[in-house]
Amino acid sequence: MTLTKVISFINMKGGVGKTTLAVNLAYAMAYFHEKRVLIVDVDPQFNATQYLVDPKSYLKYIEDDSKLTVFDIFRGGPLTMPTTVGQGRKEVRPAPTLKNTTIQIYDHGGKLDLIPSALDLMTLESSERGTENLLAGFLKSIGKAYDSIILDCPPTTSFFTISAYIASDAFITPVKPDYLSSVGLSLIDSATAHYEQRFAKKVKLLGAIFNAVNITYTLDREIMRQVRESGRPVFRNYLRRSTNIAKAVRSHEPIFLYSLTRREHGPDIRKLTEELIKRTD
């Protein structure tokens, strides 16, 4: 029996490529390795959702009361309201299940599903204690349907990052080869040490993945060397810098399929995916 691996993409620093890497590695696992992959957008900015779904389809999805988002997972059971006659309550939104929370993105051999995020997620920031376990409980209940579950986290140490940490078996830290971004690694060490103590759960760091690398720059090479020498696990492969990657996002296409990036950056994603699978096996 294959165990489902829940992997979070965490970095307190914004703009390091968490979403780009999470979406592309999840897509590549489904496309090249025929894995059943679920990507959960835990970020109130819902960038992973914006990457994979066009706005028209998204709007149609959230306007349908039978379709749920990650917000409903954090809400727990079904949403009920008092009936007009004043007796009992009627169900307004059902309890989250695999069927009513996922959007199918790719399904040929392997498959990629998405649990989209929602704007309402911002209102959950000051949630009561205990709700941070809801995501872990839900993923456990649907875990058999997938080989891997990827969680795209927001920057900063928020309720959502904690929920993702509790639900995860391992995490990856995307990082850019610049000083502020690399110092963020020390902040993650502190945050995860704190979570480890608070929730009595140790989540394995699979490694840092360098994003937006220009290997011809001395500074990029220098920072990558320093991080590797710090003793932290670092992926051997990395994603190179290109403005065309933003165009792939605009087209809602993975980097390895988009016409302007598939030749140059497609191999980066393929190699990173192979390394990720090796590290999780």
Added chain:
Amino acid sequence: MENDMDDSLRRRKKILDYLSDLDYALEPLYRIDFDKLRNISKILRNLEHEISQYRFSMDRSMDISGKKGYYRNVDLVGLLPVMLMSKEVFPTHNTLYDFSIEVLGIDLRHKLGTIRPARTRIVGEILAEVVRLPKKNLDRVLERLQLIIRNRAVHKKQDFFVDWDSTIRRMRSEHAASEI
């Protein structure tokens, strides 16, 4: 005298051979129906309509909340050559080669040699391969075409920022209204 006769015969034979070759070369022209040629603009218009119908079905198949499988009803045999020949969908020969490698796993550049082949030749090779594909791989062809067409549609009709900006604004106003 005898030589002159031979020469004359040889020339006559050469002319007859030439006329025979010409007759052979012009044979296809005899089959052209000039009445049909007059309707060519109508045929092209129909073709255009067919392509837009195909796009529509592709868009619907991407409808996340709708049912799957619309595109399976489309006549792929009739439309695949039209799509592959379309310079709008596949702007260069390289895009056709990429399509062939990614979807069929065949390096046509290698197969067709170094001489630059006509677009029709590349399309013909792709079609011949598609005909031999098992059903599972045919799904992959459809999936890829779907992505390419959607990509073109996105480039033409949508703007990532403007569309998401207006969507979020709309969601925000609906959210505010529901709170009141």
